[in-house]
Amino acid sequence: MSLIDARHIEFSHGGQKVLQGVSLALEPGEIVTIVGPNGSGKSTLLRVLIGALNPQKGSVKRQEGLRIGYVPQKLHIDPTLPITVNRFLNLPHPVDPDDAKEALRTAGVAGLGTRQMSQLSGGQFQRVMLARAILGKPDILMLDEATQGLDQPGSAAFYRQIEAVRRDIGCAVLMVSHELHVVMSASDRVICLNGHICCEGTPEVVSAAPAYRELFGTGTGGALALYRHDHDHGHDHDHHHHHEAAE
Amino acid sequence: MLDDFLVRAALAGVGTAIAAGVLGCFVVWRRMAYFGDATAHAAVLGVALALLFGTSITLGVGVVALAMAVLIHGLSSQGAAVDTMLGVLAHAALAIGLVAVTLIPGQRVDLDAYLFGDVLSVTRGDLAVIWGGGALVVAALWWHWSAMLTATLSPDLAYAAGINPRREQLVLTLLLAAVVAVAIKVVGALLITALLIIPAAAARNYASTPERMAFLSMGIGVLSAVAGLRLAVIFDTSVGPMIICVAATIFAISAISFQLRRVGT
Numbered sequence: 001m002s003l004i005d006a007r008h009i010e011f012s013h014g015g016q017k018v019l020q021g022v023s024l025a026l027e028p029g030e031i032v033t034i035v036g037p038n039g040s041g042k043s044t045l046l047r048v049l050i051g052a053l054n055p056q057k058g059s060v061k062r063q064e065g066l067r068i069g070y071v072p073q074k075l076h077i078d079p080t081l082p083i084t085v086n087r088f089l090n091l092p093h094p095v096d097p098d099d100a101k102e103a104l105r106t107a108g109v110a111g112l113g114t115r116q117m118s119q120l121s122g123g124q125f126q127r128v129m130l131a132r133a134i135l136g137k138p139d140i141l142m143l144d145e146a147t148q149g150l151d152q153p154g155s156a157a158f159y160r161q162i163e164a165v166r167r168d169i170g171c172a173v174l175m176v177s178h179e180l181h182v183v184m185s186a187s188d189r190v191i192c193l194n195g196h197i198c199c200e201g202t203p204e205v206v207s208a209a210p211a212y213r214e215l216f217g218t219g220t221g222g223a224l225a226l227y228r229h230d231h232d233h234g235h236d237h238d239h240h241h242h243h244e245a246a247e
Numbered sequence: 248m249l250d251d252f253l254v255r256a257a258l259a260g261v262g263t264a265i266a267a268g269v270l271g272c273f274v275v276w277r278r279m280a281y282f283g284d285a286t287a288h289a290a291v292l293g294v295a296l297a298l299l300f301g302t303s304i305t306l307g308v309g310v311v312a313l314a315m316a317v318l319i320h321g322l323s324s325q326g327a328a329v330d331t332m333l334g335v336l337a338h339a340a341l342a343i344g345l346v347a348v349t350l351i352p353g354q355r356v357d358l359d360a361y362l363f364g365d366v367l368s369v370t371r372g373d374l375a376v377i378w379g380g381g382a383l384v385v386a387a388l389w390w391h392w393s394a395m396l397t398a399t400l401s402p403d404l405a406y407a408a409g410i411n412p413r414r415e416q417l418v419l420t421l422l423l424a425a426v427v428a429v430a431i432k433v434v435g436a437l438l439i440t441a442l443l444i445i446p447a448a449a450a451r452n453y454a455s456t457p458e459r460m461a462f463l464s465m466g467i468g469v470l471s472a473v474a475g476l477r478l479a480v481i482f483d484t485s486v487g488p489m490i491i492c493v494a495a496t497i498f499a500i501s502a503i504s505f506q507l508r509r510v511g512t
Binding site: 051 | 275276277278393394396397399400401402403404405406407408410447448451454455456457458459460
C-alpha cells in the first residue's frame with residue numbers, strides 16, 4: 001500500500017486555483033522530486049500532503065500511523081523564544097540523548113547540541129531540522145526547498161546527506177526544489193508541477209519531455225547537461241543520443 | 248493566618264503571578280500581547296454585566312473574557328487584519344464596559360477596583376478562585392506543553408507531527424480568559440497584560456530553554472507580587488500598579504545587565 005495516496009487534489013487560495021487535478025502516490029523507500037517554477041503550487045501540495053491545508057476537492061489518504069519527517073522551507077523562531085538544539089530535537093516527543101547525538105552526526109552537524117537555535121548558520125539550521133525529522137524514525141521525509149539560502153556546494157552536500165539518510169533508515173523522500181540538476185540526479189521519480197502535473201517519470205523521461213522543456217526553457221541547458229554527465233556511467237547507453245544532443 | 252488581610256493579599260498575588268508567569272511566556276512567544284489586552288479589557292464589560300444580573304464578578308468576567316477570546320480566535324482564522332481588529336475590539340470593549348458600569352441603576356461602583364485591582368480586599372472565597380483557577384491554568388499548560396511549544400515554533404511542524412495547532416491555540420485562548428478572570432482582583436483589567444508579559448520578557452535574557460524561561464518568569468512574577476505588596480503598604484499606594492512597577496524595574500535591571508554583559512565580552 002502507498003504511504004500517501006492523494007487523488008484529484010484541487011486547492012484554491014483567495015479565488016485563485018493553486019492546484020488542480022493533482023494525483024500523487026508515494027511508495028515506501030522511493031525518492032520523488034517535485035520541480036516547478038515559482039508559484040506552481042509545490043509548497044502548497046506538500047502542505048496538503050502533511051495535513052496543514054485541506055483541499056477543496058479530492059482526497060488524501062495517509063497510511064495508518066504514518067510518521068512524517070517534515071523539513072520546512074524556512075523556520076522563523078521568534079527571538080523571544082530561547083531554545084537549544086537539543087531541546088528542539090526533543091519536540092514534540094522526548095528522545096534518547098544518544099539518539100539525538102547520532103541524528104546530529106547523521107545530519108552532518110555533530111556536537112551542536114548545546115547551541116541556541118538562533119546562533120546557527122542557515123546551513124546548520126536546515127541540518128538540525130533534518131536531524132529532528134529523522135529522529136522521529138519517519139516513513140517519509142518531506143523537504144520543502146530545504147536548501148534555500150545555501151550556496152551550491154552547500155546544497156549539493158545537503159542532498160548527498162539526504163541520500164545517505166535514505167540509505168540508513170530506508171525512508172521514502174519527497175522533496176520540492178528548483179535546483180533541477182542536483183536534485184534530479186538523486187531521484188527515482190520526478191514530478192513536474194505547474195498547478196497541475198505537467199509530466200512525470202524517471203529523470204530521463206521528464207527532462208526530455210516537451211512540457212518540462214517549455215517550463216524551464218533553454219536556460220537550464222547547462223544544468224541538464226551536468227545532470228546527464230553525472231549519470232553517464234550508471235545508465236544504459238541508448239541514452240547517449242540525448243547526451244550528445246544536450247551538448 | 249488567613250485572617251490577616253495582608254497574608255490573603257500576598258497569597259492572591261503569588262497565585263496570580265505563578266499562572267500569569269507561565270502563560271505569559273506563550274503570550275510573548277506568540278506575540279499575543281494585544282490579544283491579551285482585548286481579553287482583559289472585555290473584563291470591564293464582564294464586571295458591568297455581573298453587577299447588572301447580580302452574579303459573581305468572577306463569573307461575569309470569566310464569561311465575557313471567554314466570549315471575547317473565542318470571538319478573536321474565530322476572526323483571526325479568517326485572515327482578517329488581526330492587529331487593527333484587536334485594537335478595535337480591545338478599546339470598544341473597554342469603552343462599552345466603562346459606560347455600562349456607570350449606567351447600572353442604584354449602584355455606586357468603585358471602578359478603580361476593577362481597573363487597577365483591589366487585592367487588599369481579597370476574601371477567602373476569592374483566594375479559592377485564584378488558586379483554583381491558577382492551578383487549572385498551570386496544569387493545562389503542563390499537559391499541553393510539548394504540543395503548544397511545537398505549534399508555537401511552526402504550525403506546519405505541528406501538523407506533520409499529528410498535532411492540530413488550531414486546537415492548541417484555542418486552549419491557550421481559553422487559558423488566557425481564565426487568567427484574566429483570576430487576575431482582575433489583583434492587578435485590575437488594565438494591568439493584566441503587564442503581569443503576563445513583563446516577567447516573561449525579563450526572564451528571556453537569562454534563559455536558554457523555554458522551560459527555564461517559564462520557571463524564571465514565574466519566579467520574577469512572584470517576587471514582584473510580594474515586593475510590590477510590601478512597598479505599597481510602606482508607601483501607602485495602590486497595590487496592583489506597584490506590583491507592575493516592581494516587575495518593570497526587574498525587567499529594566501535584566502535588560503541593562505544583559506547589555507552590559509554583552510558589551511563586556
